[in-house]
Amino acid sequence: YSTPNMSSWYMKQLQERKTAPIDISLIVGMTAYDGISIPAHNGFLSLHNRYTSKSVRSFSCNYISDNPPEHSNLYIWLKDEQPELAFVGSADFTQSAFISSRCEIMEKCSPSEAYDYYRKAESRSCYCNHSEIDDLIIIRNNHPILDNEADLIGGISCGTVDSVQISLLTNKGVVAGTSGLNWGQREKRNPNEAYIRIPITIARQDFFPTDRHFTVLTDDGHQLILRVEQQNNKALTTPMNNSLLGEYFRNRLGLPNGHFITRDDLERYGRTDVVFAQIDEELYYMDFSPKKASGDI
Structure with missing residues (x-):
């Protein structure tokens, strides 16, 4: 699970800390099962490969488009295209998980095995701006205010x-x-x-x-x-x-x-x-x- 708000917050943190430039690739794993709301989908679309700064060169977002859904939370850092560090655990890529008082647990894991897992998931995904995205995943009309x-x-x-x-x-x-x-x-x-x-x-x-x-x-x-x-x-x-x-x-x-x-x-x-x-x-x-x-x- 992930939100564009978390992506925006994370990229802004990198910019404010003046870190070395990085590329960010995100896979959202439950889109073909639970679906994704219109606001979240539109938010990812607006960020996908359009945001660049001195700290973030690019941001791309993929959705898992077939079964089984991906319910794992896996974070991997690469250097020169090689996996260097990886964590797995309970924390979704959301602000509630990373900056609130909610308790989460994350453990280091094998970077190479984690990257292999990521690449397999990536092969079952599509970019969020795919021309046929409406047919590949579930996009839910989740506008409590707009609908009423x-x-x-x-x-x-x-x-x-x-x-x-x-x-x-x-x-x-x-x-x-x-x-x-x-x-x-x-x-x-x-x-x-x-x-x-x-x-x-x-x-x-x-x-x-x-x-x-x-x-x-x-x-x-x-x-x-x-x-x-x-x-x-x-x-x-x-x-x-x-x-x-x-x-x-x-x-x-x-x-x-x-x-x-x-x-x-x-x-x-x-x-x-x-x-x-x-x-x-x-x-x-x-x-x-x-x-x-x-x-x-």
Whole structure:
């Protein structure tokens, strides 16, 4: 079992620690048996061979596409294409297994035998972006919020899900000039860089996890991986690339990349806030559908 959030978190950790460049190859073993959710599948698609940094040259994701399913958790490190170190045990490739207080046990094992096992599993797998992937594995429609939009009425929770409403304006009722949606509007910065400011009252609620990456499904069918950062947990960002969030909002507002965002732009679109609803500990829904501007909340 694995999640794209864990993959994103792990790659960000490598980047921040400035490790030597590596390639990451992941095989998800239960996709032809238990299946995989649409959000997880889309998350792997967005990462597959598209993410590169000084620490991660490439990331590829394969799914086991026939029986028997693979329920083993095996981690192998190679150097110059030769297996150097391997562990086997209970830890899935998930944030719950690696960065929470859950107990797991992993044991060293023979690197060569582990790599042989991996290669056999690889021969029964296919890339997650295979043209016929829908016929090879089970992809489950697992959108508790998207499948039941009655849970959100006018962007406000009716009690069946936890949600928060966050203004995109400052306390003075404007879009900040060099922070928030305009974070990158400074010299030598990507002008699309952006974050969503988390009010201190919401930060104190622990509504968003502060120790992991999480997936956000949007009302227009997109998907973002976000994390909480900055002092006092005041910002929601796209950790793999800070400009992705700014590009998303500029696209929704009908603005060109790099455009300076104003309150007039938001009001012309029909909304000055966003609503987040929690589906589970690693999955959220974000509503930015147009409505009558409601001002600051």
